[in-house]
Amino acid sequence: MFRLHSSLSDSMEQFQDLIRDQGQERLCPLLQTKWINDRHWSQKPSQRIKANSSKKRKVSLLFDHLEPIELAEHLTYLEFKSFCRISFADYQNYIRSCCMKDNPMMERSITLCNGISQWVQLMVLSRPTAQLRAEVFTKFIHVAQSLHLMHNFNTLMAVVGGLCHSSISRLKETSLHVSHEVTKVLNEMTDLLSSCRNYDNYRQAYSRCAGFKIPILGVHLKDLISVNEAMSDYVEDNKVNVQKLQALYNHINELIQLQQITPQLDANKDLVHLLTLSLDLYYTDDEIYELSYTREPKNSKAPPATPSRPPVVVEWASGVAPKPDPKTISKHVQRMVDSVFKNYDHDENGYISQGDFEKIAASFPFSFCVMDKEKEGLISREEITAYFMRASVICSKLGLGFLTVQYFVDRIQWGDCEEQVMCSYLEKKVHCVVSIMQTAS
């Protein structure tokens, strides 16, 4: 289903000719078939909403300095962009194949959602004391309230989902420092987003909203799959089940229509970039649990020993990297090298050029490492792997989380990170490495 059959378009054309012959040309547009394979429903989606890079206004890029409303607005900016990229055809493909293969826009939207959930958890867990964790927790509740007011349900689900994740909800010490007011708000939010009666509360709230809104995509994708599974393709006498097609069309069309209504936002480009970097986290659930157990161990009444000095680097989840074991490092490096080769090995011969390598290496805070070369001007997969392995071990000894490395891999992969942002970020990183080394010596 869904694919345009040539005989259908042929007969439609014949039909149109017939209409023209009858002098009713104005009716012809009603018989269009070209939209069936139209993949350009959301042409230039990124143009729908823009971030400004005003140089007049200085913005703080520190999490602690950002107001919940600012965070909510920038998250909404990212979410809307990603939502607008999903085309009618992407939804069709999703229903048909039930997987993310060849559906990068859908995958990106889901990754963003999961990234936000993880980021929320990591930001809470990054704080050493229960009191501080409760403050971050409270801040995210306020972010959630702002998201709710903006009718951005998808990010709301991601944030609340992160806060409700068992790695956070198990933190008893932290919850003692959370006020009753805040707990009450969280309960209201979980009620709103509850899966009970097939997300009935959410569906009602969602349908009451007029104007801009971002739906919880997962719920609507689930509906699409449910309709597709539950209704048969054909009815009696091998007739196409038009009701089913109509139902699927209505659902997809509703989502597509929402892309037309842009939110009123004042998004700052630098903040958007920084937020994007921060959401590219590479943590497994196990790693997050491990961090959660380190913060508040199982069955322990006494609060865990807290470091005498608060973490110097209060910068976007940079302090939350648990010591990665060699196996994990190796896995991450492998992924990274894959990305590098995907983007830079243009003729696919297993080598990248010296020039490209230097550009890549300069993006990482470990340019002090020396590269061994076997072939003049070309660098092989093995060499680059060995280089990053060595470099990342040194970095982790310096207290520099592997996250940093991963940030830039993702930037290379998406290719949309501005050099300036990278440089200013790196400057800070280098600065913090230096200060760590100074305090250590």
Added chain:
Amino acid sequence: MGDESYNFVFKVVLIGESGVGKSNLLSRFTKNEFNHDSRTTIGVEFSTRTVQLDNFAIKAQIWDTAGLERYRANTSAYYRGAVGALLVYDITKHLTYESVERWLKELYDHADPHMVVMLVGNKSDLGTLKTVPTEEAKDFTEKNGLLFMETSALDSTNVEAAFQEVLTAIHKKVASREVPRVSITAVTLSSTIGPASDAQKKRSTCCKNL
């Protein structure tokens, strides 16, 4: 649905990798109750079916991730109140079986530890392409205290039996009071048969009949 009576509501979740046939299994089991007209509130009654066990009417409320499994944020909401789970893998795709342990871990992280879990090897109609031996899966379930069944959503083999067995096991646990009732939030207990009693509404915020 308004005139339907039942004694218990059990929330059962379907989990497993995408593409193993969870939605297929569900539509096999609840087919007749899908409401074609519910466009805006699609699927509200879609995932329920009432079965008779020992003179009790059990309303099985079955939740299908249907693609939601990719969204980490939905995890807690999805598992809350579930008393049973069908963990589905594809017998022709070993990778979907290898991830079973990860799913189990997630299940126990978020759901009631007393819940009844069945491992379901789906697509038994593709027996010739089988890559997960029955014995291997069976051993695993015995070690982990899970129920086990191989099904085919395509030709309906064992679908009914799988759901029945899970519901029976839950019912047994509840009836023998082996599990404290408070810990099973999704179970609705009503002394008077009928969905509209006030007492029931108070007890269950989760499984109100529509």
